Amino acid sequence: MTAFLELQDLTKSFYGIAAVKGVSLNIKTGQTLGLIGQNGAGKSTLMNLIGGVVHPDSGEMRLTEKLYAPRTPADAQRAGIAFIHQELNLFTNLTIAENIFITGFPRKGVLGSIDTAKIKSLTRDLLASVGLQLDPSTNVDRISPGERQLVEIAKALYQDASLIIFDEPTTSLTARETERLFAIMNQLRQQGKGLVYISHILGDVKKLADEIAIMRDGELVAYEPASAFSIQRMIAQMVGRSIEQLYPPRTAAPTNMPLLAVEGVNAAGIVKEISFTLHKGEVLGLFGLMGSGRTELARMIFGIDAFERGNIRVEGESITSPSPRKSIRHKIAFVTENRREEGLLMSIDIANNISLVSLLDFAGGLISVIDQREMTAAAQQTAQVLQLKSGDIRYQHAKALSGGNQQKVVIAKWLLSEPMIFIMDEPTRGIDVGAKYEIYTIIDRLASEGSGVLIISSELDELIGLCDRILVMSRGEIYGEFSREQFQEETILRAAFRQDDTAIPHNHDGVREEAGKQD
């Protein structure tokens, strides 16, 4: 267990603001280092320093005792350092095999043409080692985000890296895929590779890491063996204060006045006979594994994707052929799963992002002239309500915000349109503990003010901590329904995996299939 990569007093500033301040770390082979910290704590910058994306202002790095100063990401790759990023870096228009071999295709023959047979068989082996049974010539855009993540890992395995850095690798994985990933990580560690594991899921970090390093405001605030940390201590050191509870208490009870009724929604191969009701003041959770149809269902309700049969009613009024415009008119808001692709205008200022849905409310006259001052003031006020941390909202672009603040901009955008029904798909994905708490508080306030909130999440803890009721989706159906007093992690998970015999069948009888099919 010698130090493989030694960081000595690394410092990096952007325009006078230190993102990384005097960090010294030893990354050893045959060990997993857990790196945690809130968004903006400097983890990404530190990793970018190691990866050669940015260069240190002072301090140095030593790789197996030799000075290591990567100028480009390619340098880092050559030195045997691989990154598994939170944002996937695959070419979706290429096949799995092409993605894995993108940096160098094996050639054959005098013409030097690509040896497709070889890359296929190599790819098949690599995929098998991460537990994927996919055809190597499948296009990446046809596989799920979870599978893409595993392909990335296969790619790093192919590059035979000595140090693999995992940056939030589990955000888009199902529970089973996560377990498989952890098993692979363990295996890699035993093979003598060094691993760095960055995650907001502290339980995972504690489980996986030999040592844990905690960053706050660019500095290393703790660096000790994993056994020295409890989750509480990790949180306390990350935020610099102690959070008594991870979830705010609910301030009001739900009513039983129906707000949104989904009746028998069907789309072949995606969702089957979905019916449920969301009430005023209710926070309703929708839990399911990836591929269970939960996101697809939300998109159908909001009118982004079409469905074949079924009906959606808002306060009794049926919405015929739903579209986002109609849903907005019926006071529905939709915080999508992908805030970059579907939620934000990244290169546009915050004020215009926030006012996007309600632009017409600030406009008058024949050609809808915008009252800029009124618009900015309203956006500013909403930003304040949500405690958005940003520069001048008229000038700062959405992409310059941290993940948590970006999510607040998306929520602010919908808040401004004064909706009654909030649909939120993974509202806290990839954002840090402090910001999560704030978003939970916002959700509670929305409900206590009489809105209905439908939350989709793959973090069951979060739904249990937040919701009045949880629906479990599995293979396109609602397979179980749990009220608050029935909340129990294990039972809900079993329903999601269909290994359950205590869940109350939701819609119709006979939905329960034999347990054990999943594994």
Place this chain on the structure above:
Amino acid sequence: MTTLDQRQRAKTTSSDSSVKRFAQSFLLSDYFVLYLTLIFFVTAAVFFPTLGTPGNISNQLQNMWPLLAIAISQTFVLILGGIDLSVGSTMGFTSVVGAIVMAQTLDPSFFDRSPLWGTIFMRPEGGIMAGSEWATLVGILVMLALGTLIGFLNGFAITRFNLAPFMVTLVSSTFFAGFALWLTQSRNISGLPEAFLTLGKGDIISIYLGPKLTSDIARRDILPFITYPFVISVGLAIAAQFLLSRTVFGRRMFSIGTNRRASEISGIPSRSVITRVYMLSGFCAAVASVMYSARLGIGQPSLGGGNLLLDIIGAAVIGGTSLFGGKGSVRGTFFGVAFFVLLLNILNAMRLSPFVIDAVKGVIILLAALIDITRTRLINREQRS
């Protein structure tokens, strides 16, 4: 070793920093292209004194106005993330149709092979409105309506069938260019009413520079300054700037160009916005067509051909409009057009061949695109700090 290295680095950065900061603020300024144009002009005027003469300046300004009208509408389309390749042939087509409406006489030996000859549209006595005092007004309205219609067809095909703007407008460009040539059998239509020609030549405010020696001033010494095209294009520019920056329509254009999916999820009627932008583009092309036709005094099927499209898109890109959508301004395009007209003027003054001129233009557009990338990167870095 390291400390020495660091000290050296620190030294160079401190002495460089003020220069660097100046260069950066210069590069990032909204008026960057304007400064560049002025510097360029003053430098060139030293070598080619004719450039600085009032006659030349007045002339160049007159060249600028029609180009500005179409460059503005192209800016709109580019902000949306689209492109309109059909503006050139829209100009040619509307020019011809306008002339057919307005012409007061038509030469039989020119047009007897036209499919329209002998019908109410083309007779020896002139076009449809020949002899009517309303000819000019109706002609102009027909041109504007037709331009808008072509834009609508483009927008409709793009939004309804999800076709690529490049393809749709390329097709309509070929179609209408061919149609215009067929109608006229490739002849220019002259004999346009006097009132229409005034629109191209007539000036509202003119300037005479020099001593007043006689009671008459020769016509050629009077320099047009504020002309009808000036009023039309500047009016259009102001309206466009207002539309872009102050109205819901303008904000929606930017949001669709930045992220169409997110915009649609936020309830923006992207199809209707896109269609309307292409209609505006067609309308502006028709406005430019009116100006050019009036100035040339003819209905010309080949109007808007050649490299005009390159000039327009080049001017917009130089002015900071992104071909990827979501970025652009009327002010930038205005400066871009000025820069382009001036560039052409200088290259002509250097007596370069038209082939060389085109090559140089290409290089300049490439440079503009590179500078824009640098600017964007710098802006992003400032945002991050």
